[in-house]
Amino acid sequence: MSFDNRIIFAPATMVGESGITVIRLSGKDTFSAISNCLSKAYENFQPANINHYTSHTTQHGYLFDGSEFIDEVVVTFFKGPNSYTGEDVAEISTHGGSYIYRKVSDLLVKLGAYHAEPGEFSKRAYLNGKMDLAQAEAVSDLIKAKTDQANKLALGQLTGRFSNKIKELREDLINYCSLLELELDFSEEGIDLVEKDVLLEKVNKLIAKFQSLTQSYESGKIIRNGVNLAIIGRPNVGKSSIFNYFLDENRAIVSDIPGTTRDYLEEPLVMGGIQFNLVDTAGIRETKDVIEKEGVRRSMLKIDEADIILEVEDISNESSSPSEYSASSEEKTIKVYNKLDLSASASKHGLSVSAKTGENMGVLEEEIIKISKNLINKNASSDVIITNERHRDCLLKSCEYLVNARSQIKGGGGNELISFEIRAAMDSITEIIGKTANVDILNIIFTKFCIGK
Ligand SMILES: Nc1nc2c(ncn2[C@@H]2O[C@H](COP(=O)(O)OP(=O)(O)O)[C@@H](O)[C@H]2O)c(=O)[nH]1
Ligand SMILES: [Mg+2]
Known part of the structure; x- marks a missing residue:
């Protein structure tokens, strides 16, 4: 996936009178930008050779804007892809204070860095596959949480507990779809891979599950x-x-x-x-x-x-x-x-x-x-609680498709029609974690081809 990988930076801590301010940078040329301003000595600029530094280590040094000494700092290096965003990341710890931050900010802009937009680090983490969409959303929830319950829900979402639940539901739907679609391929031989009664029961169960998840939003929104x-x-x-x-x-x-x-x-x-x-x-x-x-x-x-x-x-x-x-x-x-x-x-x-x-x-x-x-x-009867309106809406949409699928099954609709609705239901819940699902369906069908045809 191609996207903007220019250097972005933002304060990672509050800027003001404080012990230190941490400024985080991310982007393809982060390390070369640092090498243009980090010095081994404070008397004059003597470039620190940052290529010698191992990832996930810190380096003490002096920041220079040209010949002007700005501050004594500690820089932590995270070599991509083993970083929060998946790109090369550096965190500069300067002394606290808004004046110093302004000086460093001006310097970084001169070195070609851009002020990060809100959430841009997490957005890059998502685009680079470091986390899914629901996990990225949880980062912001975690920061905003003011109670134990809100904190626990955000942590559950961040660590993937919630996404795993969604993935499980999605797997179920993929399986039904692929069986229905596979059955179409065998239609001439009259092989029945999917018992419609069994499918109806499964779809009913899924609808109930989705409804209870959707309902949990009433609790989740209050907690969040x-x-x-x-x-x-x-x-x-x-x-x-x-x-x-x-x-x-x-x-x-x-x-x-x-x-x-x-x-x-x-x-x-x-x-x-x-x-x-x-x-x-x-x-x-x-x-x-x-x-x-x-x-x-x-x-x-x-x-x-x-x-x-x-x-x-x-x-x-x-x-x-x-x-x-x-x-x-x-x-x-x-x-x-x-x-x-x-x-x-x-x-x-x-x-x-x-x-x-x-x-x-x-x-x-x-x-x-x-x-x-x-x-x-x-409304908190389900084991996972929805806290996000977007997730609730995706589930509602998905549930509507499942209800359509149920009508198709009951009305004796063909496999194409049933699988169309189930596929749409799957796409809707997949939006929660943010990937597109079609490739997965193709993969599963392909695997089955290998066995049978
Ligand atoms: N004696 C007494 N006076 C109160 C009490 N609560 C409010 N007041 C007084 O009632 C007046 C109106 O109070 P305020 O809180 O502004 O009422 P509001 O218009 O409903 O917001 C003020 O003079 C308060 O001091 C109370 O519990 N006991
Ligand atoms: Mg009043």
């Missing part, structure tokens, strides 16, 4: 992206106070003026090992204020996206008219009565808390965690 937890209710009931309590900081402005929160606020939060996107909304009420109106509209959108809703009431106003918005789904709504400290007794209708004193806020937290765990476990 977090539970959307929205705090809603009328103005002044204490939504922003509850929001701040959970975040343990005064993130939202709290005041006794109704309509203080005019736009929604969203912050990440981890509770009980689960990732949440906590949303504070503008109090929902009829208003003539144009800005508040827009805030209410945006808040409604956030409420639609919510996995769990905290519907807050003021305990001292419990008897007043209900909120203009009432959560549509009881199952995902927790009714919370705030300002317990102002009331003589707790509410009979829901959990009573005080965001001011913290009373019962621990109970509320436990309730949120309990519901979230149920949400996650509800």
